[in-house]
Amino acid sequence: MSRAARARGDVGPARRYSPGTFALQLVMTAVAAVFALPVLVVLNYSFKTKKELYLSSPFALPEAPSWDNYANAIQRLSMGTTFLNTVFYTVVSVAIIAVLSGAAAWAIARNKGKFFKFSYVYFIVGILIPYQALFLSIYIIGYSLRLTNTAYGVILMYIATGMSFGVFIMTSFMGTVPVELEEAARIDGCSVYRTFRSVVMPLLKPAFATLIIMQAFQVWNDYLMASLFVSSAKLKTLTVAMQALFSQQATDYSTAMGAIVMAVLPIAALFAALQKYFIKGMTVGAVKG
Amino acid sequence: MHCSPYERRTRAQYASLVLPGMLIFTVGIIAPMILSLRYSFTAWNGFSRDIPWVGLDSYRRIFSDPYVGDAWWFTVRFAVWNTVIQNAFALLFAVALDGGLKGNRIYRTVLFAPCLISSIVVGFIWLRMYSNVLPAVAGYLGLAINPRLFGSPSTVLAGFLIANNWQWIGYWMLIYLAALQSVPTELYEAAKVDGASAVRRFFRITIPMLAPAFTICIVGISVGSLKVYDLLVSSTGGGPGRASTSIIYLIYNTAISGRQYGYGSALSMTLIAALLLLAMVQLAALRKREIQL
C-alpha cells in the first residue's frame, strides 16, 4: 500500500476483498442501520403533524409531509439568532482554549520546577469538578464580576471549564514534539514565545485538531452554563432554546423533531464531507508524511 | 547549580504561558468551589438572607442518607459499564472502518452523527424509542421481549447504557481511528516480513501504539459517565422512583428544587473528593502503562 494512499487518510493496511471482508461489510451495514434508526425515526416524525405523531406508527410515512414543524421550530427557537450565537460562543471559546491550554501544557512539559508540577495537578483536578453541583456558586461569582448576561462572560466560563481537559489532551501529545527542534530554535535566538509560536504550534496540529473537536462539542451542546449566563433572548444559545420545547406539563414534540433535525443534519453533512480532514488532522503521523 | 538571570527570565516566560489559563480557570471553577465549600458548612436553602452555620452536620448527614448510596451505586455501575463497552466498541469499529470497506465514509458518519445531538435531546429520543419505536419493531418481528427499558428499575440502567453508547461510540471511534492511522506502516511491513500474523500484528503493534488514545478515551468516558445528568433530565427524571438517579442529579435536585443548597454543597464536596481519588489512581496507572509500552 503506497504511503500516498495512507496519507490520504482513508485506506488502512491493505486488505483484499475476501469472504472475511464481505462478512465485515454485512456486519457494519447492520450496525450502521441500527445506529441510524433513531435519527431516521426523528426525520420521519419531523414531517408529520402532531396528530400523526401520536396516532400513527413510528415507521409509517407521513400522509401529507409538510415543513410545518421546521417552520415552527425556526420561529419558536429564533433559530437565526440562537444558531449564530452558539456558533460564535463555540468558535471563540474553543480557539482561546486551544491556545491557552496548548501554551500551558507545553510550558508544563518543558519545565520541572514545583510551580509547573503544581500547575499540572491544579488543572487536571478540574476535570472532575462537576459544575452542575456548583451552579449557584458559579452564578454568584459570575454576577459579582459582572459577567452575567454578556457574551464575554459565557465565553470566559467556557474557557474556565475547558482548560482542564484541554491541558490534559495537550500534555498527552507533548511527546510528539521533539525537544531538539526547540533547542535548535533557542540556540538561534528565539524567545520562549517565538519558539512556541513558530516551532511548537505547527507540530501540535493533530493535538489541536483533537482538542478543538472535543471542546467544540462540549460548548455546542452545553445547557447549564448557557442558561446561567446568557438567558436573554438576544444572547440565547440553541440548546437552551430547544429545552423550552420540553416543558414539564406539555411537550411540543412535533416542533422538537424539526428542531432536532435542523440542529444535527447540517453538521453531520459537514462531517461527512470533511471527514478525511478531521481524521487526518488528528493523526500524528500525517504531519511527518 | 544556580539560576542565572537568563534562566530565571526564561522560567518566567514559561510561567507566563501558564498563568492566563490558570487565572481564568481559578475564577471560573476554583473560586465557586471554595464558595461552595463555605456553603457546605451551612444550612442555606439558596433563597433567604440568613445563612445558618451548622459546621459538619451536612457531612454527617451524608453518611446516613440512603439516597446518596443509591445514587452512587447507579452512577458507578453506569460509569464502569460505559467505560468497558464504549471503549471496546469504539476500538472495534475503528479497526473495522480503518479501510478496505466500501462506503467507509457513510459508516463513519452514521456512527458519529449521534454525538452531535445534545444529551437532553438524546434522552428524549430514547424515551420515545423505548416506548414507541422498539415496541413497534418487536411487534413487526413478533418478538416477545418487552423493550420498555426505562419503565422498570431493573432494566433502566441497561436502557441508559444503550442510549449513552449510541450517542458516544462514534466520537471515541474517531479518536481511535486517528490513533490507528498514526501507526507507521513500516512497523506493520517489518512485522509482516518477519512472518507475524494479522492477529499478532494487532496485539503487538497496534494496541501498544494506541496507549495514549486509550488514556484519553478511558479518562474521558469514565469522567463523563460519572457526571451524567442531562441524559436523565428529559427521559426518566431519575425514575422510576429513584432507580436512575445519578449522583449529580441527586445533588442538583436536592440543592435546587429541594432548596437545600448547603447540604447539596456538602454532597458536591464529597463527590469532588471521591472523583479526585479515582482520577489520581486511574491516571497513575495509565501513565505508567503508557511509559512501559
Next chain:
Amino acid sequence: MKRTFAAGLALAMAISLPAAFAEGAITVKILDGQSTTDAGMEKIIDAAVAAKYPNIKLEWEIVGWGSDFQPKMQQYMQSGLPDIMIGKAQDVATYASQGVLADISGKGYLKNVLSAAVTSGSYKGKTYGVVFNALYQGVYYNRKFFKDNGIAVPKTQADLKKVIEKCKALGVTPFATHFKDGWSIGNVTMQFAINDVFSKNAAWGDQFRAGKVNYAASPEFKTCYGYNKLLYDNTWKDETFSLEQTECDARMVQGKAAMKVSGSWSIQNFLDVDPNFDFGIFPFPNQAGNSKLIYEPNITFMKSKATKVSDAVDKVFAVITGDSAMAQKIYDLTKTAPMLKGVSPTYKNPSQKDIDAYAAKGQLVDAGIGNNQLVWGGFQDENAKDIASWLQGQSTLDQALKAADARRAASKP
C-alpha cells in the same frame, strides 16, 4: 465645514437624548415561567401593551416553569430580580415570605379580578400576585363511552369500583396514567389529599410540622396513597412507567382508556388529537362521598419589590387585567378558565358544562388548601418518588409513608 456639521449633529442628538428618555422609552424586564400550553402568550401581551403604551418595551425571559423557574428566581435573588415575574399562584407564598414581592393590595386593577383569585394571590392578608387563570383538576372521562354504556358519574368509592368493573368487562382500560412522569403521581396524590385530608383538617400541614400528626399514623394519607394503587392496578401496568403524557392523552382520546386523573393542561393535548373529543370532568370520589372539583389558580403576575419602573409595571398589569380581548385570546390559547371578571373564552371546552354544574352547587375547592400547606419541591415530588418505588415493588407502603415523615422539615412552603 463637515466637522462642524458633524459636531452640531452630535450635540443635537446629545441634547435630545435625555428628552427622549424623559418621554419614556421604558424597558420592563419579565421572567416568565411557562408551560408549553402558554407558549405564545408573550406575543399577545406584547401586542396589547404596545397598543396602549407604545413607549413601554417588554423584555421577556422565558423559561420552563417546572424545571427552571425556581432556579432562575434563586439566581436573580442574588443579583436583582426582574420587574415582573410570571409564575404560578403557589409561588406567591414562596417568594412573598422571602420579602421580594411588591405589595399590590388595593390597586385599581385588582377590581377586574375575581375575588377568589385575589385571595389566591395573597399571602398573610396582603395581595402580591394577579392571578390570571385557573386550571381545573379532577377525573376526565370519555363522555360518549359513559353515555353509550349507561355508566353514571361516580360519587363514592363504591360507585367508582362499579365503573371500573364495567370498563374491564367492556375491554377498556379504566384509567389512563403516565407514571413515568413523577409529577403526575405527585399531582394525583395531592388531588386525593385535598378531598380526603385537607377538607377535614385545613391545617394538617402545620400540625404535621408541629409533630401532632404524621403520615405513617394517618389513615387518610394511607388511603390517598392507596388510591394510587387503585389507579395502578387498573391501568396499563406494563407501560405506565414508560409512557409520557402526550402519548397517554392520545390513547385516552382514541378510547383505549375511559378515565384520566389529570387537569386542564390535558385539554390542549386532547383537542390536538381530536378536536371533537367529548370529555367531561368529575372530582375523584373521596371516602365521605362529598368530594369537590379542584381549581388551581395558575398564571400569576408578580411585581418585584425593588423594581425601578413601578409605574410602568402597574400600567402593564392594568392592561393585562383590563383588556378583555387580549385576555380572551390568552384563554383560548391556553384552554384554561378565566379569573378575570366578565371574560368568557370562546374555545370549545366539553368539560365546561360539568365545571359550571359543580360551581353552581358550590362544589369547588381551591388547590391552594393543599399546596399552601405542603410544598411541592423537595416534599411532594420526593413523596411521589417513594410512591413510585412502592408501586414497583421496591418498598412497602409503610416505608413510603415513613419516608414522608422523615422529610417533615422540608414540607414547609
